[in-house]
Each structure stands twice: as structure tokens, then as C-alpha cells.
Amino acid sequence: xxxxxxxxxxxxxxxxxxxxxxxxxxxxxxxxxxxxxxxxxxxxxxxxxxxxxxxxxxxxxxxxxxxxxxxxxxxxxxxxxxxxxxxxxxxxxxxxxxxxxxxxxxxxxxxxxxxxxxxxxxxxxxxxxxxxxxxxxxxxxxxxxxxxxxxxxxxxxxxxxxxxxxxxxxxxxxxxxxxxxxxxxxxxxxxxxxxxxxxxxxxxxxxxxxxxxxxxxxxxxxxxxxxxxxxxxxxxxxxxxxxxxx
Ligand SMILES: [Zn+2]
Numbered sequence: 001x002x003x004x005x006x007x008x009x010x011x012x013x014x015x016x017x018x019x020x021x022x023x024x025x026x027x028x029x030x031x032x033x034x035x036x037x038x039x040x041x042x043x044x045x046x047x048x049x050x051x052x053x054x055x056x057x058x059x060x061x062x063x064x065x066x067x068x069x070x071x072x073x074x075x076x077x078x079x080x081x082x083x084x085x086x087x088x089x090x091x092x093x094x095x096x097x098x099x100x101x102x103x104x105x106x107x108x109x110x111x112x113x114x115x116x117x118x119x120x121x122x123x124x125x126x127x128x129x130x131x132x133x134x135x136x137x138x139x140x141x142x143x144x145x146x147x148x149x150x151x152x153x154x155x156x157x158x159x160x161x162x163x164x165x166x167x168x169x170x171x172x173x174x175x176x177x178x179x180x181x182x183x184x185x186x187x188x189x190x191x192x193x194x195x196x197x198x199x200x201x202x203x204x205x206x207x208x209x210x211x212x213x214x215x216x217x218x219x220x221x222x223x224x225x226x227x228x229x230x231x232x233x234x235x236x237x238x239x240x241x242x243x244x245x246x
Contacts, residue, residue: 009115010091011035011229012083014098014107014201016193017123018185019178020130025213026123026220027093034221034230037091045078046070075099076106083110091230104192108199119229120196120203121220127182129209135175138167202227 013035017023027039049057050064056078060070079097082088098104111118136149140160147154147167154161171177197203204223208216224230 009111009117010037010089011224012091012111012116012118013093013224014118014120014196015093015095015123016120016189018125018127018130018189019181020134021123021125022208022213022216023095023123026121026217027095029213029217030093030220033217034224035091035093037089037093038087039093039095040079040082041095042075042078042097045082046075049078072100072102072106076103076110079107080110083114083116098192099188101191101195104195108201117229118196118201119224119227120193120201122193122203122205123216124205124207126209127179130182131175131178134173134178135169137170137173139170139173140165141168202229 013030015023015027017026027041031037031039046057046060050061051057056074060074063070063074075097079094083092094107098107108118110116133148133150138147138149138154138158139145140147140163142163142165143160145160145162146152147160154167158167159165160167193203204220206216206219206223211219221230225232
């Protein structure tokens with residue numbers, strides 16, 4: 001029934017990356033350079049439905065209010081509708097989905113029915129570096145300005161440049177909290193990555209150590225082109241001007 005129509009279906013990039021892996025930056029660079037499709041974050045979509053107060057939003061809000069997770073059913077429905085919107089005709093980047101094995105299997109079915117071709121991108125990062133970077137952040141409790149002890153320190157240690165307030169470490173930036181979030185991410189994600197691998201979905205693992213965001217993006221585009229998921233021209237010779245940051 002559902003022919004996989006290899007070579008024609010638009011690519012659906014399933015993007016994974018732990019907190020601090022630069023996933024948001026990568027999604028943006030990919031849509032600007034080698035993928036002609038939207039970056040769809042299920043978290044953003046849910047927030048939009050909730051503020052619009054539509055049927056999906058009301059259902060999701062009721063669950064969240066009751067301290068429950070938004071069900072697989074709601075998230076799956078959201079993604080399925082999004083896939084059928086006209087701007088996804090050339091592909092899409094999914095961010096924050098799937099989060100469960102059930103969602104992963106529903107997704108593969110949705111894509112097969114539509115002849116869309118999935119690929120997984122996993123941004124690997126050194127957890128010690130993430131911990132060092134995030135735990136080095138300080139925030140001004142008065143004006144909200146963020147500082148980094150390494151890359152963007154205040155002029156006077158511990159003091160906000162703008163208003164002289166004493167800087168604080170946000171709860172989210174405490175080392176134990178970061179380590180717990182990274183552990184939770186692994187627990188949630190590793191089984192899903194394994195599931196996709198076993199299902200034969202092309203998986204690109206990118207180790208971002210020491211590379212600029214542009215270099216990482218280029219590596220991903222080359223791999224996608226190599227697997228025939230995007231036209232070769234958009235991989236190797238994509239119209240990206242090399243702007244090196246950092
Ligand atoms: Zn301040």
C-alpha cells in the first residue's frame with residue numbers, strides 16, 4: 001500500500017540534541033542553508049495553540065494544569081496536521097518530537113503514508129563542556145542581563161555592568177540541576193535513537209567538539225546529500241558564505 005517512494009519524498013529531519021548542544025542554532029542554520037522547509041518545535045506549537053485557546057490548546061492546557069504530560073495522542077495529532085501544511089512540501093525539521101517510543105512509531109507511519117523520508121540528526125556534545133558553560137552563567141536579578149564567566153564576564157566580578165546589582169546563579173544553571181537534566185535527556189532519548197536505527201532510518205551523529213556552528217551545519221548538509229535526502233548541490237556546494245564565529 002504505502003510505497004516508500006525513495007528519491008522523491010521530501011526529507012523530514014528529526015533533530016536531537018541535549019540541552020546546551022546548540023540545537024536551536026543548528027535548526028536555524030539548516031533551514032537557511034540546505035533544507036527548504038520550516039523548523040517545527042512541538043513545544044512552540046503547543047504554546048501557540050494554548051494561547052489561541054483552540055480545541056487542541058484547551059485539551060493541552062487542561063492536562064498541564066492537572067500536572068500531567070500532554071498525551072502522545074495530542075502531540076501526534078499536532079504533528080500530523082503540521083505535516084500536511086503547504087510549507088512542508090519540501091521538507092521539515094522536527095524539534096522536540098518524538099519524545100516517546102509510541103510517538104516515534106506513530107511518526108514513522110505518518111511519514112510512510114505520505115512518502116516522506118525521515119532522517120535523524122543527533123548533535124553529540126561533551127557533557128563536561130555543557131556543564132562548564134552553563135554553570136558559568138550569571139544573571140542580574142534586577143535587569144535580567146546574562147553574563148558568562150568565560151565568554152562575556154561583567155567588568156567587575158559578580159556585579160551587573162548596567163545597574164550594579166549583585167549577580168546570581170539561576171536555579172536552572174546550577175551544576176546539579178544541569179547534570180540531572182542531561183541524565184534525564186539521555187534516559188528519554190537513547191531508546192528513541194535506537195528505535196530509529198533499528199527501523200533503518202538514516203542517522204547522522206555529529207560531534208560538535210571544536211567546530212563552529214557553520215562547520216557543524218556543513219557536515220550535516222553533506223551527510224544528508226550523501227544519503228540522497230537533499231540534492232547534492234545543497235550539500236557540498238550550498239550557497240553558504242563561510243562566516244566563522246568564535
Ligand atoms: Zn542589571
